[in-house]
Amino acid sequence: MFxxxxxxxxxxxxxxxxxxxxxxxxxxxxxxxVVLATLNQAKDVWVGSGDRRVFSVGTGANAPVQAFPRxxxxxxxxxxxxxxxxxxxxxxxxxxxxxxGSGQHSEPMTLPKPVRATTGYGYSEGRPLPQSPxxxxxxxxxxxxxxxxxxxxxxxxxxxxxxxxxxVLQVEPGGDQDIWRAQVTPHGVLLLLVINYRQTAxxxxxxxxxxxxxxxxxxxxxDAEEELIWGGAGVCVLDADRALLFVQDKLLLVSLPGLQxxxxxxxxxxxxxxxxxxGPDRWWVGPEDRDALFLLTTxxxxxxxxxxxxxxxxxxxxxxxxxxxxxxxxxAEHTSAxxxxxxxxxxxxxxxVRNDGPVCEAVRxxxxxxxxxxxxxxxxxxxxxxxxxxxxxxxxxxxGHTSGLEAxxxxxxxxxxxxxxxxxxxxxxxxxxxxxESQPREWQWDKEQPRVLAVxxxxxxxxxxxxxx
Numbered sequence: 001m002f003x004x005x006x007x008x009x010x011x012x013x014x015x016x017x018x019x020x021x022x023x024x025x026x027x028x029x030x031x032x033x034v035v036l037a038t039l040n041q042a043k044d045v046w047v048g049s050g051d052r053r054v055f056s057v058g059t060g061a062n063a064p065v066q067a068f069p070r071x072x073x074x075x076x077x078x079x080x081x082x083x084x085x086x087x088x089x090x091x092x093x094x095x096x097x098x099x100x101g102s103g104q105h106s107e108p109m110t111l112p113k114p115v116r117a118t119t120g121y122g123y124s125e126g127r128p129l130p131q132s133p134x135x136x137x138x139x140x141x142x143x144x145x146x147x148x149x150x151x152x153x154x155x156x157x158x159x160x161x162x163x164x165x166x167x168v169l170q171v172e173p174g175g176d177q178d179i180w181r182a183q184v185t186p187h188g189v190l191l192l193l194v195i196n197y198r199q200t201a202x203x204x205x206x207x208x209x210x211x212x213x214x215x216x217x218x219x220x221x222x223d224a225e226e227e228l229i230w231g232g233a234g235v236c237v238l239d240a241d242r243a244l245l246f247v248q249d250k251l252l253l254v255s256l257p258g259l260q261x262x263x264x265x266x267x268x269x270x271x272x273x274x275x276x277x278x279g280p281d282r283w284w285v286g287p288e289d290r291d292a293l294f295l296l297t298t299x300x301x302x303x304x305x306x307x308x309x310x311x312x313x314x315x316x317x318x319x320x321x322x323x324x325x326x327x328x329x330x331x332a333e334h335t336s337a338x339x340x341x342x343x344x345x346x347x348x349x350x351x352x353v354r355n356d357g358p359v360c361e362a363v364r365x366x367x368x369x370x371x372x373x374x375x376x377x378x379x380x381x382x383x384x385x386x387x388x389x390x391x392x393x394x395x396x397x398x399x400g401h402t403s404g405l406e407a408x409x410x411x412x413x414x415x416x417x418x419x420x421x422x423x424x425x426x427x428x429x430x431x432x433x434x435x436x437e438s439q440p441r442e443w444q445w446d447k448e449q450p451r452v453l454a455v456x457x458x459x460x461x462x463x464x465x466x467x468x469x
């Protein structure tokens with residue numbers, strides 16, 4: 001089970017997986033994560049849209065979505081219960097709670113006082129960075145749950161099954177360009193810092209603030225070791241004695257508590273990974289933004305083994321629809337079937353477009369293809385029953401624009417193709433939502449500025465093979 005991106009959930013059962021996406025205008029880097037928790041042997045799954053709304057979904061491709069009965073920022077599971085965080089309007093942690101699967105009866109936990117620890121690697125030099133709260137994120141390991149407040153520099157440790165956190169470390173807060181991951185160990189907490197998306201440090205702290213080990217180490221490292229500080233992609237605690245560190249081009253097996261490198265396995269991890277158990281000494285590894293899945297075997301006394309899984313992933317119904325903030329053109333009716341035009345008879349391609357977003361100021365229609373650029377066919381367009389003047393652009397397509405399209409409105413589109421010669425090739429028809437924008441001219445600020453059409457939403461595009469005889 002993987003929460004790989006803020007807008008996607010992949011659920012694997014047996015040999016096949018189902019991918020369910022959030023539809024609509026989803027921000028690329030939202031302030032809150034998709035939340036993921038499972039109970040009842042993964043028969044119940046919770047996933048959120050990044051705005052503190054949490055929904056319960058089943059594991060099937062089209063299982064219905066139901067609202068979770070209370071608001072929370074992040075959610076995970078622990079021994080048959082759910083653990084959640086609540087933040088205030090400034091994104092500071094206010095409540096850590098446990099609840100059952102119904103979400104009706106929750107138990108708040110007392111938050112302990114922070115214990116000061118220093119991280120080094122630029123974080124503890126000079127004055128502490130100002131706090132910039134960004135939420136309270138949860139992570140799981142076999143030994144418990146962490147709550148990470150990067151923007152406040154706090155990491156809470158809740159042991160598996162415990163009713164209260166065991167402790168919380170206070171370090172210098174991370175910046176907007178930093179990424180933190182933390183996992184509980186038997187000795188304390190393992191903290192992965194990715195500073196400015198590149199420089200990487202792995203730190204192991206006891207809960208009294210003592211630094212138990214670090215990568216890079218405190219001593220001078222050779223050139224090979226220096227490479228370890230770049231490209232952190234994830235961390236996973238395997239057992240009481242070992243942990244995994246994923247960096248840009250390798251996977252490191254390290255010892256606990258001292259973080260000595262025991263083994264290195266070559267790999268390609270250009271972005272973050274999600275790791276979840278697959279059985280004794282076996283782990284599923286899912287790279288972010290890919291449907292690929294890898295099986296990692298970590299038996300003590302044996303070399304690490306990483307193998308690609310051939311489990312297919314099929315798309316399922318959308319998790320939820322978060323709406324459109326910009327004009328969004330979709331095809332209400334259209335075809336991508338091959339079209340043949342035989343001289344001297346013209347053929348007409350017909351479609352209906354719909355604007356699923358807010359109103360757009362103008363619509364631009366573009367007909368492109370090698371046959372258009374080579375003048376093998378002449379193109380004429382009717383939009384909403386009216387002829388649309390078209391002009392040649394860059395000798396490869398013809399373009400015309402007209403008035404806008406209201407929110408929820410539909411419009412008929414007709415593209416007529418009249419043969420002039422013979423040939424075959426792809427034809428692309430695109431409908432773009434646009435607005436008029438001023439284009440400043442240098443040194444001519446006292447004159448009226450020309451206006452140009454700019455795409456300000458999501459276009460609809462159709463491509464099909466065209467043969468002219």
